[in-house]
Amino acid sequence: MKFRPRLIALGVGLALAAVGIPTAVTGAYLTTTASASADTALGNWCSVPDPAKKANVYALSDFQSVGSSRVLIVPVVRSAQFASTEGIANTTDGLGVRLWGCADKIPAGSVRVSAWRGTGAPTAGDWSVAPAAGNLAAARLNPAGALGSSLRALADGTGGQAIDPATGVAASTSRYSWLVDANRNRSDRVGAVPACGGKDCVVAPTGAAALDSVFSGNAAATPSGAVHGNSAVYLAANYYAPGGTWPKTPAGTAAPASAHPTVLTPPAAGTNPLEDTTGSVLQWVVLEWTGAQVPPSFEIEVFAG
Amino acid sequence: MSTDPQQPAPGTESETPSAPKSGAVPDSAAESTSASVPESAAAVAPATAKESLFRRLFRTRSARVWTVAVLAALTGVALLGGPGTIAYLSDQASGPTATISAATGISATATATLDTVTTGTSRTIVAAPGTGIVPGVRAQRIRFVVTAAATNPVQTKISGTITATATDLGVTMYGRGALKIGAEGSAGCTVSGAQLSAGKITATLTQTPNTTLKPGASCTIDVTVAVPATADDGGDVARELRELKSSPLAAFKLDATLTQVPRSEERP
Numbered sequence: 001m002k003f004r005p006r007l008i009a010l011g012v013g014l015a016l017a018a019v020g021i022p023t024a025v026t027g028a029y030l031t032t033t034a035s036a037s038a039d040t041a042l043g044n045w046c047s048v049p050d051p052a053k054k055a056n057v058y059a060l061s062d063f064q065s066v067g068s069s070r071v072l073i074v075p076v077v078r079s080a081q082f083a084s085t086e087g088i089a090n091t092t093d094g095l096g097v098r099l100w101g102c103a104d105k106i107p108a109g110s111v112r113v114s115a116w117r118g119t120g121a122p123t124a125g126d127w128s129v130a131p132a133a134g135n136l137a138a139a140r141l142n143p144a145g146a147l148g149s150s151l152r153a154l155a156d157g158t159g160g161q162a163i164d165p166a167t168g169v170a171a172s173t174s175r176y177s178w179l180v181d182a183n184r185n186r187s188d189r190v191g192a193v194p195a196c197g198g199k200d201c202v203v204a205p206t207g208a209a210a211l212d213s214v215f216s217g218n219a220a221a222t223p224s225g226a227v228h229g230n231s232a233v234y235l236a237a238n239y240y241a242p243g244g245t246w247p248k249t250p251a252g253t254a255a256p257a258s259a260h261p262t263v264l265t266p267p268a269a270g271t272n273p274l275e276d277t278t279g280s281v282l283q284w285v286v287l288e289w290t291g292a293q294v295p296p297s298f299e300i301e302v303f304a305g
Numbered sequence: 306m307s308t309d310p311q312q313p314a315p316g317t318e319s320e321t322p323s324a325p326k327s328g329a330v331p332d333s334a335a336e337s338t339s340a341s342v343p344e345s346a347a348a349v350a351p352a353t354a355k356e357s358l359f360r361r362l363f364r365t366r367s368a369r370v371w372t373v374a375v376l377a378a379l380t381g382v383a384l385l386g387g388p389g390t391i392a393y394l395s396d397q398a399s400g401p402t403a404t405i406s407a408a409t410g411i412s413a414t415a416t417a418t419l420d421t422v423t424t425g426t427s428r429t430i431v432a433a434p435g436t437g438i439v440p441g442v443r444a445q446r447i448r449f450v451v452t453a454a455a456t457n458p459v460q461t462k463i464s465g466t467i468t469a470t471a472t473d474l475g476v477t478m479y480g481r482g483a484l485k486i487g488a489e490g491s492a493g494c495t496v497s498g499a500q501l502s503a504g505k506i507t508a509t510l511t512q513t514p515n516t517t518l519k520p521g522a523s524c525t526i527d528v529t530v531a532v533p534a535t536a537d538d539g540g541d542v543a544r545e546l547r548e549l550k551s552s553p554l555a556a557f558k559l560d561a562t563l564t565q566v567p568r569s570e571e572r573p
Contacts, residue, residue, distance in 0.1 A: 006359075006363065029459075029564055029565035029566070029567070030410050030411050030459060030461075030564070030565040031411070031562055031563065031564045031565065032410065032411045032412050032413050032461075032562070032563050033413075033465075033560065033561065033562050033563070034413040034414055034415035034451060034561050034563070035415055035558060035559055035560045035561065036415040036416050036417035036449055036558070036559050037417055037556060037557060037558040037559065038417040038418070038419045038447040038556075038557055039419075039553060039555070039556045039557070040419070040438065040445045040447070040530045040553070040554045040555050040556075040557065041437050041438065041445075041551060041552060041553045041554055042437050042438050042439075042532070042546065042549060042550055042551055042552050042553075042554060043421070043432065043433065043435060043436060043437020043438050043439045043443060043550070043551065044432075044433040044435055044437060044439075044550045044551060045430055045431060045432045045433055045439040045440070045442065045543065045550065046430075046431045046433065047429055047430045047431070047440075047541075047543035047544055047547060048429045049429065049541065049544060050428075050429045050534070050535075050541055050544075051429075053535075053539070053541055059428070085544075086544070102431040219547070229547075295431075296428040296429075297428060297429055297430075297431055
């Protein structure tokens with residue numbers, strides 16, 4: 001056989017190339033890839049402010065039991081403690097309550113909220129939870145105490161009906177700011193003004209309002225009247241002049257009855273707001289409800305300003 | 306070797322003149338040389354007046370000896386010098402030929418299933434029916450399952466990443482501690498080292514030793530995405546996000562690579 005150097009060279013070259021291939025191609029082990037993906041998103045829910053975070057929000061289930069109803073009485077001043085938890089259009093700049101809840105169907109039951117001008121500082125025995133370090137939002141007046149009992153009597157329309165000879169005005173009329181009672185419903189946050197012909201009228205709370213007529217349990221509800229999503233806002237108003245007197249005309253005679261918003265001014269530095277008797281600094285707000293059971297999300301926020 | 310003595314004189318004489326001719330007059334070159342020469346001559350580019358390097362390498366006896374010697378040395382280096390090459394050869398020798406064949410390689414599938422899971426109850430938050438995350442009440446769980454094909458001829462191990470690409474809302478929430486992401490693997494798959502970078506959270510996927518995936522076996526990675534009721538800064542998340550219900554938060558993608566393990570690491 002002839003010696004063929006060029007063939008040999010070609011063969012050697014091919015051999016070199018062949019030897020090189022495994023290194024390049026199978027240097028790693030067999031591999032394969034696979035992938036998958038999924039997206040996450042928020043869902044839908046209804047929520048109310050957390051009373052643990054907002055001291056001026058009171059869950060109905062935390063109320064104190066007195067007889068067949070559950071009551072909570074808190075002293076309210078215009079301060080950061082009682083700032084509204086979320087911005088709402090409060091054109092009167094006054095005292096108000098916001099009823100919160102989450103429920104497709106609002107259960108049976110009733111609720112009544114009223115506010116009362118103070119007549120002097122409470123005594124130590126009037127408290128269930130005395131205000132500590134000026135923290136009024138966390139304080140609770142004892143509903144069964146002397147002051148608590150008198151406020152409850154006013155709130156259920158049985159107390160203060162007589163005309164006071166000294167002022168010519170019934171005690172109820174001279175202290176009462178209406179918030180939520182049987183005259184109230186979701187269609188109006190300011191209305192439900194009780195009838196009063198003049199100085200000697202007696203205005204007092206009527207029956208409690210049905211939960212279903214004043215609460216809104218639907219987070220998607222369109223703002224309308226008092227309704228703001230799953231809340232309803234009601235503003236306080238009264239007939240009396242600061243201090244409980246009847247408003248006068250410039251001529252000095254008794255003015256015609258005219259309801260006006262209950263507006264609070266921040267307490268002056270160094271004063272004890274609990275001693276206020278004008279009704280312009282302190283208001284006792286009486287919250288009460290009756291019913292077998294309410295959803296745990298039902299609560300009442302009290303705000304000033 | 307027997308051809309050697311005969312080859313030198315006629316080979317050099319006949320080939321040297323034939324090369325220039327083969328370019329110019331191919332027919333006459335075919336006559337004067339052996340049958341194989343035209344093939345190689347035809348393969349070579351048409352010769353120029355100057356001799357090519359290729360030809361010079363084989364023109365004289367001593368040149369041929371040197372050339373062959375150098376090529377042999379190169380071959381030896383190629384065969385012995387590359388550890389990969391040696392490993393390849395020994396691996397092929399020890400296993401069935403089919404395992405190395407590209408036609409029956411390995412494959413895998415990955416699936417992602419999205420579930421809504423209840424994580425707790427809240428007095429102030431009520432979840433609406435349906436899917437999606439609800440602060441403090443409901444979370445979403447993505448279950449990634451990576452399955453090695455039953456036809457795989459070898460055992461494999463997993464490596465890869467899980468990447469979460471968050472929306473602006475998701476990034477903001479994550480920064481406030483209002484978006485919690487947890488991952489848990491089973492069957493030897495572990496997820497670790499989650500890091501946020503440029504709006505993406507990337508976690509590494511690995512396989513614990515001695516848990517190789519046999520053909521047909523799978524491992525599961527559960528990624529749970531939850532929103533707490535309270536952010537790290539004390540914010541009420543459910544109230545703050547009330548206008549952002551149903552917003553997308555993050556897209557999770559799993560990229561897994563299955564790699565054949567060495568025979569020595571396969572499980573019995």
